[in-house]
Amino acid sequence: MSLPHALLTALLEKPSSGSELTRRFDRSIGYFWSATHQQIYRELGKLEQAGLIRALPSPVPTRGQRKEYEVLPEGRAELRAWVDRREDPRVSRDPLPLRLRAAGVVGVGDLLPELVRHRDLHRARLEEYREFERRDYPGGPRTEQERVQLLVLRGGIDMETGWVSWLTRAVEELSGTAGAPEAGGSADGDVS
Amino acid sequence: MSLPHALLTALLEKPSSGSELTRRFDRSIGYFWSATHQQIYRELGKLEQAGLIRALPSPVPTRGQRKEYEVLPEGRAELRAWVDRREDPRVSRDPLPLRLRAAGVVGVGDLLPELVRHRDLHRARLEEYREFERRDYPGGPRTEQERVQLLVLRGGIDMETGWVSWLTRAVEELSGTAGAPEAGGSADGDVS
DNA sequence: ACCCATTTTGCAACTTGTTGCATAATGAGG
DNA sequence: CCTCATTATGCAACAAGTTGCAAAATGGGT
Numbered sequence: 317m318s319l320p321h322a323l324l325t326a327l328l329e330k331p332s333s334g335s336e337l338t339r340r341f342d343r344s345i346g347y348f349w350s351a352t353h354q355q356i357y358r359e360l361g362k363l364e365q366a367g368l369i370r371a372l373p374s375p376v377p378t379r380g381q382r383k384e385y386e387v388l389p390e391g392r393a394e395l396r397a398w399v400d401r402r403e404d405p406r407v408s409r410d411p412l413p414l415r416l417r418a419a420g421v422v423g424v425g426d427l428l429p430e431l432v433r434h435r436d437l438h439r440a441r442l443e444e445y446r447e448f449e450r451r452d453y454p455g456g457p458r459t460e461q462e463r464v465q466l467l468v469l470r471g472g473i474d475m476e477t478g479w480v481s482w483l484t485r486a487v488e489e490l491s492g493t494a495g496a497p498e499a500g501g502s503a504d505g506d507v508s
Numbered sequence: 509m510s511l512p513h514a515l516l517t518a519l520l521e522k523p524s525s526g527s528e529l530t531r532r533f534d535r536s537i538g539y540f541w542s543a544t545h546q547q548i549y550r551e552l553g554k555l556e557q558a559g560l561i562r563a564l565p566s567p568v569p570t571r572g573q574r575k576e577y578e579v580l581p582e583g584r585a586e587l588r589a590w591v592d593r594r595e596d597p598r599v600s601r602d603p604l605p606l607r608l609r610a611a612g613v614v615g616v617g618d619l620l621p622e623l624v625r626h627r628d629l630h631r632a633r634l635e636e637y638r639e640f641e642r643r644d645y646p647g648g649p650r651t652e653q654e655r656v657q658l659l660v661l662r663g664g665i666d667m668e669t670g671w672v673s674w675l676t677r678a679v680e681e682l683s684g685t686a687g688a689p690e691a692g693g694s695a696d697g698d699v700s
Numbered sequence: 701a702c703c704c705a706t707t708t709t710g711c712a713a714c715t716t717g718t719t720g721c722a723t724a725a726t727g728a729g730g
Numbered sequence: 731c732c733t734c735a736t737t738a739t740g741c742a743a744c745a746a747g748t749t750g751c752a753a754a755a756t757g758g759g760t
Contacts, residue, residue, distance in 0.1 A: 318603040319716080325610040335738050349606050350599035355717065357740060381725065382738065392614060399611050400618045403603060405626055405671075407542035410598055411510040413663045414541050418517040419591050420656030422584060426592045434597055464612030467681060471605045471674045478670030479597075482663045489659060511746080527708050547747065549710060573755065574708065 319359050320368075322349050324387055324395045327369060331386040334360055344465075347445065347472035360385060368394055416486065428490050435483035442476035445469060511551050512560075514541050516579055516587045519561060523578040526552055536657075539637065539664035552577060560586055608678065620682050627675035634668035637661060 326332065326340055337360075338353040340346075351359075363369045368391035372384040387395075412434060419427045449469055457463035518524065518532055529552075530545040532538075543551075555561045560583035564576040579587075604626060611619045641661055649655035 317715085318601075318606055321603075321610060322606055325606070325613055328613045333738075334740090338738095345606075345609075346599060347605075348600055348602055348609075350601060352718070353738085354719085354740080357738090361740090395610055396614045396617065399607050399614060399616075400622075402622060402625075403607075405604065405629055406602055407538060408540050408664075408667060409510075409542060410540055411513075411595060412597065413539075413660045414510055414514055414517070414537075415591050415595075416656055416663075417537075417540075417660045418513060418587050420653040420660075421517055421520045422588045422591060424591075424656075425588065430592075430594060433594075437597055461612040463681065464608055464616075467678050468605045468609045468612075470677065471608075472600075474670040474674040475600060475667070478666040482666040485662065486659050489655070509745085525708075526710090530708095544748070545708090546710080546749085549708090553710090 318349065319351055319355060320363055321395055321398045322351070323356065323359055323363065324368065324391050327385055327387045328392065328395070331372065331384055333382045333384050335382075344469075348468065363391065424490060428487065431483055431487050431490065435480060435487055438476050438479040438483060442473065442480055445473045445476060449473070510541065511543055511547060512555055513587055513590045514543070515548065515551055515555065516560065516583050519577055519579045520584065520587070523564065523576055525574045525576050527574075536661075540660065555583065616682060620679065623675055623679050623682065627672060627679055630668050630671040630675060634665065634672055637665045637668060641665070 322341075322345060323337065326337055326345055332340065334353065334357050337356050338351075341349070341351050341356065360369070364371065364385070367388065369385045369387050372386055412431075415427065416431075419425065449466070453462065453466050457466045514533075514537060515529065518529055518537055524532065526545065526549045529548050530543075533541070533543050533548065552561070556563060556577070559580065561577045561579050564578055604623075607619065608623075611617065641658070645654065645658050649658045
């Protein structure tokens with residue numbers, strides 16, 4: 317239930333069309349939420365129908381035509397309410413550690429290069445975020461809104477740092493062992 | 509497409525029934541993958557029908573009766589193939605940073621106590637993981653499989669560390685500012 | 701023997717996210 | 731003016747995850 321609120325936030329920051337939003341979801345909003353353009357268009361339709369946003373008056377209302385949306389007071393109120401809502405943290409759900417654990421049972425095989433690849437991807441993203449920080453907030457945040465945006469960016473930085481640190485260690489550890497396949501048995505119980 | 513593989517992994521580590529698996533998904537597997545019991549039962553059905561696992565012979569095949577599953581060679585092969593598959597990292601998708609960013613637009617309101625609550629939850633989980641590490645691997649991992657499981661646990665630790673570090677900073681920053689609501693305008697553009 | 705709380709398994713409906721493709725406008729180059 | 735690549739919007743089918751509920755077994759008490 318977060319995509320509509322992500323859209324409301326993005327639209328309050330700046331009224332946009334669907335494709336603009338898609339691009340923005342690949343950038344700033346993207347470090348903590350992703351969405352495909354189809355999700356975005358569908359959701360924009362729902363939000364409009366629910367009376368939370370509206371399309372800015374446009375000459376032609378047909379297909380293939382840019383359509384800009386802005387948030388209505390009802391949308392702002394809904395977002396306000398959402399911010400104050402209590403919601404428990406999500407359980408993480410990432411396949412990579414899972415694959416590593418599977419490798420513990422069926423043998424490491426070719427997983428090591430994949431770990432290296434992921435480490436490098438996360439490293440690159442981390443660098444990118446740090447670059448944003450330097451470039452966009454050179455003297456620190458200047459408004460309250462920037463302050464919060466910078467905080468969120470730092471969230472991305474902390475998460476990526478966690479990944480890099482983990483993957484670096486994992487690659488080190490597994491490089492020591494040549495990937496000998498595990499013996500077949502499905503033996504003893506669950507650890508922890 | 510990871511749940512079936514999570515199940516295969518868990519079943520290879522130890523053949524189990526649906527409810528046992530549900531419990532195990534709340535514990536060890538749970539630090540990087542979660543699933544409800546309905547997801548698990550449904551998926552077990554599919555895996556059985558696909559010939560990747562089979563129910564151990566049981567007296568009565570009716571409802572409400574425990575049913576243990578074990579992995580067939582085909583299931584092991586599928587898991588093996590999955591481990592070697594390339595797959596790009598997921599984009600994160602967590603509502604909390606999103607809510608913070610929304611707060612930058614509609615005002616911070618009551619978000620601070622929520623951040624504190626999350627910080628404490630993550631702190632608690634981090635402590636729990638560290639406890640697992642101490643308790644289950646006192647002298648380091650003893651087998652190759654334990655080595656991998658410990659690595660995965662450390663993944664959980666690194667992620668939780670990232671959360672705690674971020675939330676600690678966020679709470680500090682926002683405590684300075686009394687939560688004054690932002691002015692209404694939907695003004696300037698997207699940062700970064 | 702019966703009742704009742706608990707455990708285990710499961711169905712059904714719904715929401716959210718993904719993939720593949722289609723259609724309309726736009727604008728540059730011939 | 732026409733073509734063609736690009737951009738913007740959108741439909742439809744599917745896959746994955748969530749929620750609410752319920753039936754069958756189990757294992758006490760009484």
